[in-house]
Amino acid sequence: xxxxxxxxxxxxxxxxxxxxxxxxxxxxxxxxxxxxxxxxxxxxxxxxxxxxxxxxxxxxxxxxxxxxxxxxxxxxxxxxxxxxxxxxxxxxxxxxxxxxxxxxxxxxxxxxxxxxxxxxxxxxxxxxxxxxxxxxxxxxxxxxxxxxxxxxxxx
Numbered sequence: 001x002x003x004x005x006x007x008x009x010x011x012x013x014x015x016x017x018x019x020x021x022x023x024x025x026x027x028x029x030x031x032x033x034x035x036x037x038x039x040x041x042x043x044x045x046x047x048x049x050x051x052x053x054x055x056x057x058x059x060x061x062x063x064x065x066x067x068x069x070x071x072x073x074x075x076x077x078x079x080x081x082x083x084x085x086x087x088x089x090x091x092x093x094x095x096x097x098x099x100x101x102x103x104x105x106x107x108x109x110x111x112x113x114x115x116x117x118x119x120x121x122x123x124x125x126x127x128x129x130x131x132x133x134x135x136x137x138x139x140x141x142x143x144x145x146x147x148x149x150x151x152x153x154x155x
Contacts, residue, residue: 001053005075009110038072041092043085051080054089061104068104069093086115090122108132 002022006015025038043052052075059070071093076086090105097105106127109115116126135143 001050001075001077002055002073004077005073008075041089043076043080043089045080050077051083052076052085052089054093056093059104059106064103066101066103068102068106069097071105071107074107086118087122 002017003012003015006012026036026040028034028036037057039056041054042050045051053073054071055073056069056071058067060067071090074086074089093105097103109119
């Protein structure tokens, strides 16, 4: 379904995720002693076929002093849109936030996505005063080459 999402977002050539990579991120090998850094929920229909997913990870608010959830991807297959499955996935993440004392559930959305009406209907507000930045490719490697040795504990 991740590749379906990439098609929907008009960027299939940018999606390189493999099933092995996703499994390794969601279910890291036990000997590492680390828990997963990525979490996911999959919604299925009455025949147990996947119809939607949410992939998320924890972020941290230095202002609030607590973690929050960053929703990396929410995707509902076209046939399941309008059935409430997306709302139920978001409600599940909201419940995790409330249960754990997290104060934020955040995500980004492409500006042309018609889901904006849905998000507004559940009370979400766009944060248009923040401008996203991304460092990738050559620029990422060039900046990394200028790094000095930093010692930090295993993450």
